[in-house]
Amino acid sequence: xxxxxxxxxxxxxxxxxxxxxxxxxxxxxxxxxxxxxxxxxxxxxxxxxxxxxxxxxxxxxxxxxxxxxxxxxxxxxxxxxxxxxxxxxxxxxxxxxxxxxxxxxxxxxxxxxxxxxxxxxxxxxxxxxxxxxxxxxxxxxxx
Amino acid sequence: xxxxxxxxxxxxxxxxxxxxxxxxxxxxxxxxxxxxxxxxxxxxxxxxxxxxxxxxxxxxxxxxxxxxxxxxxxxxxxxxxxxxxxxxxxxxxxxxxxxxxxxxxxxxxxxxxxxxxxxxxxxxxxxxxxxxxxxxxxxxxxx
Amino acid sequence: xxxxxxxxxxxxxxxxxxxxxxxxxxxxxxxxxxxxxxxxxxxxxxxxxxxxxxxxxxxxxxxxxxxxxxxxxxxxxxxxxxxxxxxxxxxxxxxxxxxxxxxxxxxxxxxxxxxxxxxxxxxxxxxxxxxxxxxxxxxxxxx
Amino acid sequence: xxxxxxxxxxxxxxxxxxxxxxxxxxxxxxxxxxxxxxxxxxxxxxxxxxxxxxxxxxxxxxxxxxxxxxxxxxxxxxxxxxxxxxxxxxxxxxxxxxxxxxxxxxxxxxxxxxxxxxxxxxxxxxxxxxxxxxxxxxxxxxx
Numbered sequence: 001x002x003x004x005x006x007x008x009x010x011x012x013x014x015x016x017x018x019x020x021x022x023x024x025x026x027x028x029x030x031x032x033x034x035x036x037x038x039x040x041x042x043x044x045x046x047x048x049x050x051x052x053x054x055x056x057x058x059x060x061x062x063x064x065x066x067x068x069x070x071x072x073x074x075x076x077x078x079x080x081x082x083x084x085x086x087x088x089x090x091x092x093x094x095x096x097x098x099x100x101x102x103x104x105x106x107x108x109x110x111x112x113x114x115x116x117x118x119x120x121x122x123x124x125x126x127x128x129x130x131x132x133x134x135x136x137x138x139x140x141x142x143x
Numbered sequence: 144x145x146x147x148x149x150x151x152x153x154x155x156x157x158x159x160x161x162x163x164x165x166x167x168x169x170x171x172x173x174x175x176x177x178x179x180x181x182x183x184x185x186x187x188x189x190x191x192x193x194x195x196x197x198x199x200x201x202x203x204x205x206x207x208x209x210x211x212x213x214x215x216x217x218x219x220x221x222x223x224x225x226x227x228x229x230x231x232x233x234x235x236x237x238x239x240x241x242x243x244x245x246x247x248x249x250x251x252x253x254x255x256x257x258x259x260x261x262x263x264x265x266x267x268x269x270x271x272x273x274x275x276x277x278x279x280x281x282x283x284x285x286x
Numbered sequence: 287x288x289x290x291x292x293x294x295x296x297x298x299x300x301x302x303x304x305x306x307x308x309x310x311x312x313x314x315x316x317x318x319x320x321x322x323x324x325x326x327x328x329x330x331x332x333x334x335x336x337x338x339x340x341x342x343x344x345x346x347x348x349x350x351x352x353x354x355x356x357x358x359x360x361x362x363x364x365x366x367x368x369x370x371x372x373x374x375x376x377x378x379x380x381x382x383x384x385x386x387x388x389x390x391x392x393x394x395x396x397x398x399x400x401x402x403x404x405x406x407x408x409x410x411x412x413x414x415x416x417x418x419x420x421x422x423x424x425x426x427x428x429x
Numbered sequence: 430x431x432x433x434x435x436x437x438x439x440x441x442x443x444x445x446x447x448x449x450x451x452x453x454x455x456x457x458x459x460x461x462x463x464x465x466x467x468x469x470x471x472x473x474x475x476x477x478x479x480x481x482x483x484x485x486x487x488x489x490x491x492x493x494x495x496x497x498x499x500x501x502x503x504x505x506x507x508x509x510x511x512x513x514x515x516x517x518x519x520x521x522x523x524x525x526x527x528x529x530x531x532x533x534x535x536x537x538x539x540x541x542x543x544x545x546x547x548x549x550x551x552x553x554x555x556x557x558x559x560x561x562x563x564x565x566x567x568x569x570x571x572x
Contacts, residue, residue: 208347
């Protein structure tokens with residue numbers, strides 16, 4: 001599996017005084033699409049696995065905002081795998097609202113054992129890595 | 144000690160498309176005033192004490208909104224102790240922005256041992272309870 | 287129509303360091319159920335109607351938290367009409383997650399013309415008021 | 430003027446179930462440092478000027494997260510001007526908590542007339558542009 005699209009509706013509390021969705025909420029929309037992708041693979045952004053609590057702190061995020069999204073619009077968030085590393089994942093995102101391109105983005109999350117002393121990186125468990133493919137042509141995009 | 148006032152400035156991300164502070168942010172302003180009150184007493188809403196991790200989940204919140212607060216205004220949040228129980232605290236709040244009464248509120252938080260299985264109520268530690276007084280005349284208000 | 291239930295899934299960003307949903311997010315869940323109720327009636331919390339821009343600022347909110355809600359749980363938010371006033375609505379809420387009662391609440395929102403100078407209360411438009419009924423037995427609850 | 434540092438304290442509601450500040454809040458911390466920079470220059474991210482309402486929607490955001498920030502820590506957010514364009518500004522950010530580098534970032538915001546039909550880019554007003562300098566050596570960084 002290398003991609004997924006989730007849809008959500010803009011809520012009133014997602015907006016700001018400019019009358020549009022606050023950009024931080026669009027970034028959270030992307031985060032949630034990543035989480036949905038992991039769940040579609042039988043995993044989770046917060047899961048216990050073989051005695052270890054695994055989390056996926058992000059180390060890099062970027063977003064480009066192309067057009068405003070507004071209250072009550074449906075936003076389709078497309079997530080795809082740009083790069084599957086041994087210990088990290090880089091995802092690419094595209095968000096459309098009512099057919100308009102609202103924004104694009106990229107996130108890199110690291111597979112971590114979540115310990116009392118903080119996150120410690122670890123290899124992505126095989127059961128999960130086996131189910132993840134990079135999106136066609138993504139090598140160049142992610143470089 | 145029975146009261147405290149904290150001041151904060153309304154941030155852009157506190158607002159919504161109605162051009163004013165979203166009410167959920169005003170409730171968070173109240174929560175933070177409660178936290179500041181605990182800190183002024185040498186405690187914290189999240190603290191380790193005698194081998195126990197203590198938290199203060201709230202069981203009841205209410206707020207009345209009297210006037211809008213706007214971007215960049217300073218909001219003064221006054222918190223006072225309405226009731227000091229054995230295992231819980233009830234706080235009263237008043238918020239002013241630029242001299243206008245923006246809102247009032249009340250919160251009840253329970254002193255809890257935070258365990259892996261969830262919060263479990265416990266008596267407020269004596270060192271802290273000893274430092275807390277009810278605000279004058281608050282008996283009637285809190286009933 | 288006098289009630290509605292909406293379902294949503296708890297997102298990672300809804301949680302706090304206590305490992306559970308932050309109470310302010312549960313209050314936003316209630317707000318969104320109110321908005322869904324208005325939409326089910328062909329209205330909206332932010333709508334243009336006969337040359338007027340109508341909004342529904344809330345003047346009072348309360349919530350009681352009964353049990354924690356956790357990441358990835360589905361929360362069912364039931365909203366019902368406790369009181370239909372001439373210019374305001376009072377809603378009652380019940381939230382369940384995985385069968386547990388997570389919280390209850392109440393909100394009063396005022397029908398307002400949203401002007402440049404701020405909100406001004408106005409009678410609920412007839413087309414909408416006609417479609418709203420109070421929940422059976424709600425007179426006593428709302429008093 | 431080409432830089433500014435603002436300090437804020439991590440609030441409970443800034444955290445998530447991983448026990449650390451949610452990354453979206455760090456991005457909002459950067460946004461607020463940008464707003465503080467504009468204010469220090471006698472402007473605002475939302476201001477009326479010569480009959481026009483000016484806003485600064487962002488078109489690009491990026492952040493790299495280096496270490497977790499925790500509840501109650503003070504975070505120092507340093508903002509500097511990487512590029513002063515005719516109609517846009519690119520800012521660079523560095524965030525430290527208790528001496529640790531927590532994150533870095535970059536934002537590009539466009540000076541816009543905020544109209545009923547949405548934002549429309551415009552030249553940065555001279556009074557403001559005159560007060561802004563690029564940080565020394567920033568040409569290379571921003572490219």
